Amino acid sequence: MDDPYAALGVPKTASQAEIQSAYRTLAKRHHPDLNPGKPAAEARFKEISAANALLSNAEKRARFDRGEIDSAGAERPPERRFYRDFGDDAARTKYRPEGGFDASAFDDFFSRAFETRAAQAARGADLHFALTITFLEAANGASRVLTLPDGRKLKVEIAAGIADGQTLRLKGQGVPGLGQTPDGDALIAISIAAHPIFRREGDAAFFDLKVTLKEAVLGAKIDVATPKGNVTLTVPPNSTSGTRLRIKGRGIAGGDLFAVLELVLPPTPEPALAAFLAGWKPDAAFDPRATEAKP
Amino acid sequence: MNSLETVALLFEDLETGELAGWVAQRWIQPEPDADGDGWSFRDIDIARTRLIYDLRHEMETPEATMPIVLSLLDQIYELRRLVDGFGAVLAEQPTAIRDAIQAGLERAAH
Numbered sequence: 001m002d003d004p005y006a007a008l009g010v011p012k013t014a015s016q017a018e019i020q021s022a023y024r025t026l027a028k029r030h031h032p033d034l035n036p037g038k039p040a041a042e043a044r045f046k047e048i049s050a051a052n053a054l055l056s057n058a059e060k061r062a063r064f065d066r067g068e069i070d071s072a073g074a075e076r077p078p079e080r081r082f083y084r085d086f087g088d089d090a091a092r093t094k095y096r097p098e099g100g101f102d103a104s105a106f107d108d109f110f111s112r113a114f115e116t117r118a119a120q121a122a123r124g125a126d127l128h129f130a131l132t133i134t135f136l137e138a139a140n141g142a143s144r145v146l147t148l149p150d151g152r153k154l155k156v157e158i159a160a161g162i163a164d165g166q167t168l169r170l171k172g173q174g175v176p177g178l179g180q181t182p183d184g185d186a187l188i189a190i191s192i193a194a195h196p197i198f199r200r201e202g203d204a205a206f207f208d209l210k211v212t213l214k215e216a217v218l219g220a221k222i223d224v225a226t227p228k229g230n231v232t233l234t235v236p237p238n239s240t241s242g243t244r245l246r247i248k249g250r251g252i253a254g255g256d257l258f259a260v261l262e263l264v265l266p267p268t269p270e271p272a273l274a275a276f277l278a279g280w281k282p283d284a285a286f287d288p289r290a291t292e293a294k295p
Numbered sequence: 296m297n298s299l300e301t302v303a304l305l306f307e308d309l310e311t312g313e314l315a316g317w318v319a320q321r322w323i324q325p326e327p328d329a330d331g332d333g334w335s336f337r338d339i340d341i342a343r344t345r346l347i348y349d350l351r352h353e354m355e356t357p358e359a360t361m362p363i364v365l366s367l368l369d370q371i372y373e374l375r376r377l378v379d380g381f382g383a384v385l386a387e388q389p390t391a392i393r394d395a396i397q398a399g400l401e402r403a404a405h
Binding site for chain 2: 011013062065066067080081082083085086094095096097
């Protein structure tokens with residue numbers, strides 16, 4: 001008996017009750033004493049009994065299911081077929097990676113071997129790098145040293161006004177060409193990190209400048225930091241929130257810088273101010289919402 | 296025929312629910328059985344189940360990492376198959392070419 005389940009004619013998932021019932025049915029049919037004229041019945045009956053003995057013992061049954069013992073109850077080393085034993089099948093059939101590798105995979109691996117003479121005559125490959133620079137480096141220009149994977153150091157000159165996403169090409173700094181062919185280039189993709197204060201639109205730069213009510217009404221001179229050093233900015237009298245004040249040539253690469261005013265009221269109540277406004281009659285009455293589009 | 300339940304029995308602590316989850320995620324791809332409402336595991340599927348069981352239960356590979364592990368494994372097997380194919384083509388080449396390639400491979404290995 002190799003398979004006690006087959007001997008009893010039950011599935012591997014059969015319950016104890018099903019096994020018992022199958023055993024009883026078969027035992028009745030094959031009992032040697034009930035089949036005196038059939039010599040084979042004895043062997044069959046022994047088989048059924050052994051199968052029942054194994055399967056009705058939950059522990060033995062589980063060990064058999066796991067392949068730890070054979071149907072006679074003898075220990076046997078777990079026979080395991082490893083996945084790699086199916087290695088070739090594995091790749092050839094359903095467990096192939098999505099789409100597999102097509103024939104060009106060989107070309108990828110052995111590109112150097114299969115290159116035509118024409119390809120060998122081509123120049124060296126370009127190398128691609130990415131470099132993130134600060135807002136101020138982009139605004140004012142800078143010089144950065146890039147260390148390549150092969151240890152070479154490459155000096156990268158960044159011109160003032162460079163745009164986010166722009167790519168710099170350094171001639172001849174890529175993979176050396178074969179023989180007499182020219183060297184490849186190094187291509188450096190530039191990204192510009194955001195600045196906590198300045199925003200950029202083309203060559204113009206913007207920043208928010210908070211002013212008090214008094215500064216907005218009476219005007220003021222305020223020291224502000226620009227990408228190119230500090231300047232004193234004159235806020236004209238009667239400047240409202242949102243007003244853009246131009247600071248010439250302090251933006252990106254000769255572009256202008258704009259201070260966008262933001263009116264900030266005192267954080268705590270000001271009784272004197274409130275009392276003044278309560279009694280205040282404007283010279284010219286106006287409705288700030290008059291020109292707004294109506295919904 | 297090896298059903299999902301039968302295969303789960305091969306392991307001491309593998310619930311059919313977990314095994315069904317592996318099938319649902321297509322980590323294992325048994326064929327639909329004759330009735331069409333269960334699965335029929337071939338030997339290769341069982342071997343793959345054992346591998347996944349080892350990864351999850353013995354090596355405690357996180358579930359979220361499994362697709363990456365299996366994808367890389369499948370790629371390795373595919374690559375091995377391709378290299379095998381390449382070897383078969385090499386075997387058909389004249390001795391001089393094979394010797395030159397062998398010498399080149401030995402150089403490349405060092």
